Amino acid sequence: MSTINWRAQFRDTGPFIGMEELRQSHVFRLLSGQEKFDDERDAGDGDPVVPEAAQANPIYDAEIAALGQQWELSQAERQQKQKHIQDLTEKVVNGMARKQWVAICKAPRKLPRFSAWTKQQQRFVVDMMARYWATGVPTNPPLADRRDVTRFMKLLSEMRAEQQEFLNFAKEVNLTQVQRYNYINEFIDKYIHLRMTNKIRHTLRTYPTAYEPVTMLPLAPPVGAPPVFAAVSAPLELGRVPICVMPHLKTYTDVKRQTSFLELMFPTGDVCPKAPNDSHFTPRDGTYLYKMPVSSDPNVSLLSAQQEFDVVTSPSALKTLLDNSAPAWDRQWELPVTVRIVPGTQPGTHRKVVFVDKPLPPRSMNCLERNTRGHKHTVRILVCKRVFGDEPADYSIWEEQYMKRKKAYEARLLRKAENRQKEMERQQRKKKKKNKKRKVKPAECEEAASDPPEKRRRLESGEQPDPEIRVDADRDGGDSSGKDSSDDEGLQIDCAGQEDKEGGQMEEGEGGQMEEGEGGQMEEGGHENEEGQKNENLPHEDAEECAPEENPSAATGGVDSTLNSSKAPDKVDVDDTARPSAPGGGEVASRCDPTTPKDTAPPPSSPPEPGEVREAAGAAPAGSAAGGKDGDPYLHPPPGLNVHYRVWQLGKLRLLLRATTHAMRETKNAGLVRYSVHAKVAYQPAYGIEVMTRPEVISQWFDCLLRPNSRVVRVHLDPISQMVLAAEERSFSQLTEEFAKYDTGFKPPYGLQVLESVLGELTQQPPGQYLLSHDSRAGAFVRLSRASAPDGGSLKLQFPVSPMRTLLESPRCLGLDPSILTPYNTRYGRVPATFHYRDTVELGEGGWKEHWAKKKEQGITRKKKKKNKSGKQPTDAPPAEAD
Numbered sequence: 001m002s003t004i005n006w007r008a009q010f011r012d013t014g015p016f017i018g019m020e021e022l023r024q025s026h027v028f029r030l031l032s033g034q035e036k037f038d039d040e041r042d043a044g045d046g047d048p049v050v051p052e053a054a055q056a057n058p059i060y061d062a063e064i065a066a067l068g069q070q071w072e073l074s075q076a077e078r079q080q081k082q083k084h085i086q087d088l089t090e091k092v093v094n095g096m097a098r099k100q101w102v103a104i105c106k107a108p109r110k111l112p113r114f115s116a117w118t119k120q121q122q123r124f125v126v127d128m129m130a131r132y133w134a135t136g137v138p139t140n141p142p143l144a145d146r147r148d149v150t151r152f153m154k155l156l157s158e159m160r161a162e163q164q165e166f167l168n169f170a171k172e173v174n175l176t177q178v179q180r181y182n183y184i185n186e187f188i189d190k191y192i193h194l195r196m197t198n199k200i201r202h203t204l205r206t207y208p209t210a211y212e213p214v215t216m217l218p219l220a221p222p223v224g225a226p227p228v229f230a231a232v233s234a235p236l237e238l239g240r241v242p243i244c245v246m247p248h249l250k251t252y253t254d255v256k257r258q259t260s261f262l263e264l265m266f267p268t269g270d271v272c273p274k275a276p277n278d279s280h281f282t283p284r285d286g287t288y289l290y291k292m293p294v295s296s297d298p299n300v301s302l303l304s305a306q307q308e309f310d311v312v313t314s315p316s317a318l319k320t321l322l323d324n325s326a327p328a329w330d331r332q333w334e335l336p337v338t339v340r341i342v343p344g345t346q347p348g349t350h351r352k353v354v355f356v357d358k359p360l361p362p363r364s365m366n367c368l369e370r371n372t373r374g375h376k377h378t379v380r381i382l383v384c385k386r387v388f389g390d391e392p393a394d395y396s397i398w399e400e401q402y403m404k405r406k407k408a409y410e411a412r413l414l415r416k417a418e419n420r421q422k423e424m425e426r427q428q429r430k431k432k433k434k435n436k437k438r439k440v441k442p443a444e445c446e447e448a449a450s451d452p453p454e455k456r457r458r459l460e461s462g463e464q465p466d467p468e469i470r471v472d473a474d475r476d477g478g479d480s481s482g483k484d485s486s487d488d489e490g491l492q493i494d495c496a497g498q499e500d501k502e503g504g505q506m507e508e509g510e511g512g513q514m515e516e517g518e519g520g521q522m523e524e525g526g527h528e529n530e531e532g533q534k535n536e537n538l539p540h541e542d543a544e545e546c547a548p549e550e551n552p553s554a555a556t557g558g559v560d561s562t563l564n565s566s567k568a569p570d571k572v573d574v575d576d577t578a579r580p581s582a583p584g585g586g587e588v589a590s591r592c593d594p595t596t597p598k599d600t601a602p603p604p605s606s607p608p609e610p611g612e613v614r615e616a617a618g619a620a621p622a623g624s625a626a627g628g629k630d631g632d633p634y635l636h637p638p639p640g641l642n643v644h645y646r647v648w649q650l651g652k653l654r655l656l657l658r659a660t661t662h663a664m665r666e667t668k669n670a671g672l673v674r675y676s677v678h679a680k681v682a683y684q685p686a687y688g689i690e691v692m693t694r695p696e697v698i699s700q701w702f703d704c705l706l707r708p709n710s711r712v713v714r715v716h717l718d719p720i721s722q723m724v725l726a727a728e729e730r731s732f733s734q735l736t737e738e739f740a741k742y743d744t745g746f747k748p749p750y751g752l753q754v755l756e757s758v759l760g761e762l763t764q765q766p767p768g769q770y771l772l773s774h775d776s777r778a779g780a781f782v783r784l785s786r787a788s789a790p791d792g793g794s795l796k797l798q799f800p801v802s803p804m805r806t807l808l809e810s811p812r813c814l815g816l817d818p819s820i821l822t823p824y825n826t827r828y829g830r831v832p833a834t835f836h837y838r839d840t841v842e843l844g845e846g847g848w849k850e851h852w853a854k855k856k857e858q859g860i861t862r863k864k865k866k867k868n869k870s871g872k873q874p875t876d877a878p879p880a881e882a883d
Helices: 001-015 019-023 027-033 052-056 060-097 121-129 146-157 160-174 186-206 298-304 315-322 365-382 399-438 443-450 453-462 465-474 491-502 532-536 536-543 552-557 694-706 732-741 748-765 823-827 849-857
Strands: 210-218 231-239 310-315 333-343 348-354 364-365 643-648 654-658 665-669 671-681 709-715 722-732 768-776 779-785 804-806
Touching: 052 186, 052 210, 121 146, 121 823, 146 310, 186 365, 210 748, 210 768, 231 465, 298 333, 298 643, 298 654, 298 732, 310 453, 310 491, 310 748, 315 333, 315 654, 315 694, 333 748, 348 748, 365 671, 491 748, 536 849, 643 748, 654 849, 694 709, 709 732, 722 732
Parallel strands: 310 348, 310 654, 364 804, 671 709
Antiparallel strands: 210 779, 231 643, 333 348, 333 768, 643 654, 665 671, 709 722, 768 779
């Protein structure tokens, strides 16, 4: 007790002084404000007043000062520890930034010199270019930004001379790289060969082969004001729009995997794309609307009774008529035209309608054109994720979220296989244990298990529980803790197989519901067999494994369901709708909880009314002649694809255009935005991004024009390594500005005048089949020919079995675009079309040794020079930096 009392007394008084004595000390009274300092208090006679406690105990002040100094030291140690933690955090962040992948291609020739601008100056210019990329540099910036804008414009104007020198150097190097333009991937070459061969066969089977020239139509714009091109109505839209997943390019991205799936997603034969649940391809026998000319489209005949139009065509045909430039006029193309009499909107009336189909395949193609056609589809597979079924899709998901959910889904399938294997091993061990207790040999047990009469005898005698009863009890929620396994391995396997057949329900244990951080719900109904999922194609798996979640904007936008439907959505079983969210790339993150079950389905489709925007959610069932469902007379596209019909007014003509939407994504400001995906093949990836050509700009601009409030996704890739270099997004206004930026010589008003003039001449022709053709001999005119007897006609439509492959004698002379920022420019702070900046190092007093010591702390180590066989450095190696 004495020891405890002594410890308590020592704890109360402290090792130096008691609390009462501390309160009477001079320092405590000064700090607490009870007394003033010597220069602030006075007794009246000029002498300071000294407290009695301070006169009696002067040693206590020194002890208290020592305690205060000790507290200050502890605070300094605490701050140093916090700084150390902050430095470690920055080190980790910097390490992750260094590990971020950026597309860097090996240059065929080294740069001749370093840049005249420092690293800091180029970084400032790159940051300002990224800041004003979408809006442009303001002419009258705010006062806070006026200084930076002035400096940016001054540096940019001073860099023009260096950029011009760099462009001349890149042009000289490009003239020696003709072998790059004559290269084509083996899979791309085979795919294009099969696709063009089948297209030529279909052309010869569909259209006449003998024609007689009728007249020559001018391609120059006529005199007069340009026509007005405006949207009138959107009477029909069928199918599901894919989800746009913008590639973030933070990891290595290429299209090698997409190249191997070209035949599956865009088949070359007379079949439709195969859905994930289909075991075979569906032939093109009228079940679906796929690769069918507009002149043979049954939906157009139904719309002719509801809408007034003079011309029916597709965007590819109008692009062909637009892309004819002076002074060469060397483009060669052919367009089939059909003039037909169709029923009018009023009973008993008829009118003339012109059908302009897609252009016919070319007779020859070089490797550059083959690469462009092939990667047009590989990029669509990369960016557009198809949606199957009738569930709503999540159009606001990011690429990181999509990849995370995809990996989580694959990990879940792997865990399910492991759990099933562990369960079988546990059953085997339990069986051996029971056999050992009964003193039955394993061979005799296996023979008894394989003998059906013996099995029935054992079950009737009550020696073992009935596995079928156990399975039913588990499904009904009964307790089977005492009878959780079967004594016979074969019965257990049969039960597992039956369980998969009856619904493929996953066990809600280790392989059941995933956490929210792992990617949300995965597909639990239908096809959950691991072997089937492993052998299934990845693009279909990507689309199938996405969990379409509730999206209010998508539902109200009318993409996944029919508009003006008064029916409420029916309840659907959670097991049939709980699937992983579909991909998407966007400017905002997904607002949906990935673990929230979807209990609702979109309303069923209903027959469209005149003038109604028809946007059906599903495709026609296999075997249906009309392709519709629930009395729908329209022919639907295959599952995962879509088609829409829009009526446009071009001057005095009305056009019905049939087109498709590549993908759609939900943005923060504009809501749901439709996207057209295009590929840009880059043949100078080591030096920058090539400028856009006239056909490319016209095609992308016209795609945005025909799809109101839409944008273009432009993916730049290297055709040799198939590596994605950059991905950019363009709006309609930006594409319009690119006509003057790239000096294409194309003026949209004049192009619309040419369209109105040519199509107006076609409407004056009598019914029949025609052919619009153009070559270098026609010049500024297009030749109109009418079909004649097979043995007559002066113009024969002849095609080779497959387009001939030609080689370029000289590379295409395209310059680099100094206004496009790639991930490489953004990360390293290098202005496009400039030389490398000289990375100067400011050494301190410690020299190189101190410099590399700091780099080592950041995780950067020096690369050791390679040595030859003699153990010495090569003579041509640059001198190593001194330590």
